[in-house]
Amino acid sequence: DVKVTQSSRYLVKRTGEKVFLECVQDMDHENMFWYRQDPGLGLRLIYFSYDVKMKEKGDIPEGYSVSREKKERFSLILESASTNQTSMYLCASSALAGGTDTQYFGPGTRLTVL
Amino acid sequence: TQLLEQSPQFLSIQEGENLTVYCNSSSVFSSLQWYRQEPGEGPVLLVTVVTGGEVKKLKRLTFQFGDARKDSSLHITAAQPGDTGLYLCAGLRAAGNKLTFGGGTRVLVKP
Numbered sequence: 001d002v003k004v005t006q007s008s009r010y011l012v013k014r015t016g017e018k019v020f021l022e023c024v025q026d027m028d029h030e031n032m033f034w035y036r037q038d039p040g041l042g043l044r045l046i047y048f049s050y051d052v053k054m055k056e057k058g059d060i061p062e063g064y065s066v067s068r069e070k071k072e073r074f075s076l077i078l079e080s081a082s083t084n085q086t087s088m089y090l091c092a093s094s095a096l097a098g099g100t101d102t103q104y105f106g107p108g109t110r111l112t113v114l
Numbered sequence: 115t116q117l118l119e120q121s122p123q124f125l126s127i128q129e130g131e132n133l134t135v136y137c138n139s140s141s142v143f144s145s146l147q148w149y150r151q152e153p154g155e156g157p158v159l160l161v162t163v164v165t166g167g168e169v170k171k172l173k174r175l176t177f178q179f180g181d182a183r184k185d186s187s188l189h190i191t192a193a194q195p196g197d198t199g200l201y202l203c204a205g206l207r208a209a210g211n212k213l214t215f216g217g218g219t220r221v222l223v224k225p
Contacts, residue, residue: 040123043202043215045212045213059214102162103159104156
């Protein structure tokens with residue numbers, strides 16, 4: 001079974017702090033994604049990566065950056081956390097490019113910025 | 115403004131009843147996926163529909179992709195408490211390689 005793990009289930013940070021969210025997948029998938037999920041808005045894509053050291057902006061990249069130094073690991077970085085970044089963050093991976101392939105999601109990290 | 119609108123946002127029904135969730139857009143999608151998400155978990159893919167007019171069945175769940183590939187529906191027959199969850203549709207834009215998600219429909223099936 002594909003497994004996508006996220007470093008924390010819950011995280012509380014203060015405004016202005018630098019925040020790292022880690023995601024690891026164990027199926028050698030090429031593609032990895034970071035979404036945020038807010039009630040009524042569904043999932044919105046922040047960044048995705050289709051190869052090591054490669055990244056592309058999603059629909060809402062402002063205030064975020066990412067790092068993919070190894071194939072299995074994709075990190076989301078909030079350089080200076082703000083209260084409007086309080087949200088559920090979901091990581092996903094898929095084997096093939098394009099949306100017809102299955103995306104496998106981690107359990108999510110609920111981030112609260114005070 | 116959401117590219118994909120789901121309706122209703124919330125649905126509460128008794129076990130054994132039928133329900134339909136709608137996913138609508140003014141944009142054309144090359145494919146559309148439906149996911150179910152349970153509390154504390156990430157979404158899990160249920161189905162992908164690719165062809166306009168396509169109908170797929172997964173036990174008591176029936177998924178339909180509109181002829182014009184702008185809309186989709188999910189119909190659950192004789193719902194059970196295990197069907198409770200957040201249902202999300204996601205479309206692949208014809209000119210892109212990223213999924214666009216709808217706002218989700220929260221379904222509660224009471225025993």
